[in-house]
Amino acid sequence: MTDLNALTIAEARDALRKGNVTSKDLTEACLKAIEGAGVLGAFVHHTPDLAMAQAAAADARLQSGAEAPAMCGIPLGIKDLFCTKGVASQAGSRILEGFKPEYESTVSASLFDAGAVMLGKLNMDEFAMGSSNETSVYGNAVNPWKVDARQLTPGGSSGGSASAVAADLCLGATGTDTGGSIRQPAAFTGITGIKPTYGRCSRWGIVAFASSLDQAGPMTKTVRDAAIMLEAMCGHDPKDSTSADLPVPNFEAMLTGDVRGKTIGIPREYRMDGMPGEIEKLWADGTAMMKDAGAKIVDISLPHTKYALPAYYVIAPAEASSNLARYDGVRYGHRARLAPGDGITEMYEKTRAEGFGPEVQRRVMIGTYVLSAGFYDAYYNRARKVRTLIKRDFDLVFADGVDAILTPATPSAAFGLGEMAGADPVQMYLNDVFTVTVNLAGLPGISVPAGLDKQGLPLGLQLIGRPWEEGDLLNCAYALETAAGFVAKPGKWW
Amino acid sequence: MSIDLETAARVAKLARIEVPEEALPALAEEFNTILGFIEQLGEVDVEGIEPMVSVTPQRLKRRADIVTDGDQQASILANAPDAREGFFAVPKVVE
Numbered sequence: 001m002t003d004l005n006a007l008t009i010a011e012a013r014d015a016l017r018k019g020n021v022t023s024k025d026l027t028e029a030c031l032k033a034i035e036g037a038g039v040l041g042a043f044v045h046h047t048p049d050l051a052m053a054q055a056a057a058a059d060a061r062l063q064s065g066a067e068a069p070a071m072c073g074i075p076l077g078i079k080d081l082f083c084t085k086g087v088a089s090q091a092g093s094r095i096l097e098g099f100k101p102e103y104e105s106t107v108s109a110s111l112f113d114a115g116a117v118m119l120g121k122l123n124m125d126e127f128a129m130g131s132s133n134e135t136s137v138y139g140n141a142v143n144p145w146k147v148d149a150r151q152l153t154p155g156g157s158s159g160g161s162a163s164a165v166a167a168d169l170c171l172g173a174t175g176t177d178t179g180g181s182i183r184q185p186a187a188f189t190g191i192t193g194i195k196p197t198y199g200r201c202s203r204w205g206i207v208a209f210a211s212s213l214d215q216a217g218p219m220t221k222t223v224r225d226a227a228i229m230l231e232a233m234c235g236h237d238p239k240d241s242t243s244a245d246l247p248v249p250n251f252e253a254m255l256t257g258d259v260r261g262k263t264i265g266i267p268r269e270y271r272m273d274g275m276p277g278e279i280e281k282l283w284a285d286g287t288a289m290m291k292d293a294g295a296k297i298v299d300i301s302l303p304h305t306k307y308a309l310p311a312y313y314v315i316a317p318a319e320a321s322s323n324l325a326r327y328d329g330v331r332y333g334h335r336a337r338l339a340p341g342d343g344i345t346e347m348y349e350k351t352r353a354e355g356f357g358p359e360v361q362r363r364v365m366i367g368t369y370v371l372s373a374g375f376y377d378a379y380y381n382r383a384r385k386v387r388t389l390i391k392r393d394f395d396l397v398f399a400d401g402v403d404a405i406l407t408p409a410t411p412s413a414a415f416g417l418g419e420m421a422g423a424d425p426v427q428m429y430l431n432d433v434f435t436v437t438v439n440l441a442g443l444p445g446i447s448v449p450a451g452l453d454k455q456g457l458p459l460g461l462q463l464i465g466r467p468w469e470e471g472d473l474l475n476c477a478y479a480l481e482t483a484a485g486f487v488a489k490p491g492k493w494w
Numbered sequence: 495m496s497i498d499l500e501t502a503a504r505v506a507k508l509a510r511i512e513v514p515e516e517a518l519p520a521l522a523e524e525f526n527t528i529l530g531f532i533e534q535l536g537e538v539d540v541e542g543i544e545p546m547v548s549v550t551p552q553r554l555k556r557r558a559d560i561v562t563d564g565d566q567q568a569s570i571l572a573n574a575p576d577a578r579e580g581f582f583a584v585p586k587v588v589e
Binding site: 100199306321344356361364385388391442 | 497501505506508509510511512513521524525527528529531532533534535536537538540543544545546547548549550552554555557566569570572573574575576582584585586587
């Protein structure tokens, strides 16, 4: 029998409903797995007492006779970016040291209302700024996949979530995605991650990075699990004015695996110079799989793709510089020790210098610069115009009848921790080259594990869907998952 | 556009982040690398294009202009580094 912590959400749900297993058993199995996996650095705040209490409540609900929600009794990890009432929520930053929210984020509250169990908080890049989980105040999260002496990155910013799910420390985890922070780590660790349409999940209570791009989503072992968990995370929230007041479909019921007659677009601009042969082959294989499943394959053009990353690195830092202005040492978190005679300006400047790490400082200052008098039009407004063009590229191909777009998820497999230390910041930014367009256009995107490279590391493919059509997108992903038949798991070395 | 040390210091000041003098040259160099990357946007023809305001066309919901929240002084102050007598305490602002 499979270890309980290695079950999928769907398997655990079915076993819970049949009474073959209890949430207490599942939760204990996960807590034990977490205890033995400290070296992965995935869980950074542990909440075993809360988990056992939630598990007991879930078991009572399951036994009460009434149909319990699908997520009832399922043990999860929650990214540190989500404010969780009474539980440390630091966004991976020193500046929020000691912060224990007095409130619960809407997404985590929805999961808990559905009966889900929180095992603890998960590592991440500081304020979700990074692609390797190396900017975290907690230290690195480590990829459970290992092929030589090196420790590999699980990707970022949701690195702890990816590592925890891939290593079977939990059944699923929450992530957030501003430029690829769910999909890139999912690809690096051989799991599934979906960023829904902008507005599907409430952003209330999630520490803000770039408000016009941020979206929460699930990171899971299978596409079916992503469908189940996403449904529990979505829904209208009056506390987030950008949250969409649209009905949330039963995503799982839409997983038929039938993609006959669907049109899948292959964007020529994603064929980058110097793309590794293995990524190119994976992409071609995925295209062939969708074709064999009965989809129609068409070549498409998204001409402004090249400008997505530069536009992102204006818009995201600009919004971050504004959002992160609130960390001033007054209302919560860290305050620097002041010297005699220091006034309030010195308090702000010292607090923020001590509290923010180098990457966050860099982005806040870039954002400040592109918004400053004299540069606002040249940088910020121009980037917003380019964003309009990037979205229009997608609008046009969808209007031409394309149902989903297939691309690689990342330009490479997971790299070694520390390997990018000498590179300039832009080299790290290139990790998001295939994912960032989706945030700029507000679209749903999913990363599905599709194969191993010659070293034996997982590679992912990305499917991009029409706005609000996560159900259809998940079904395409389900067909791809079925055809790819990816079942590899990392060997346990930790 | 090249960022000199004076501009780097000014940006740090605007962002309210203390940057020691000796760290400014490296910071300016990083800014220049990132801005060099962003400069590509200059190649795009944006004539007549509206800057994006909202990625999904939606009218923000209206609600009645009434108080819906409040009376949570203790919760609001609970995480303050320095709270006294129901207020956030900060160094003297006005002489």
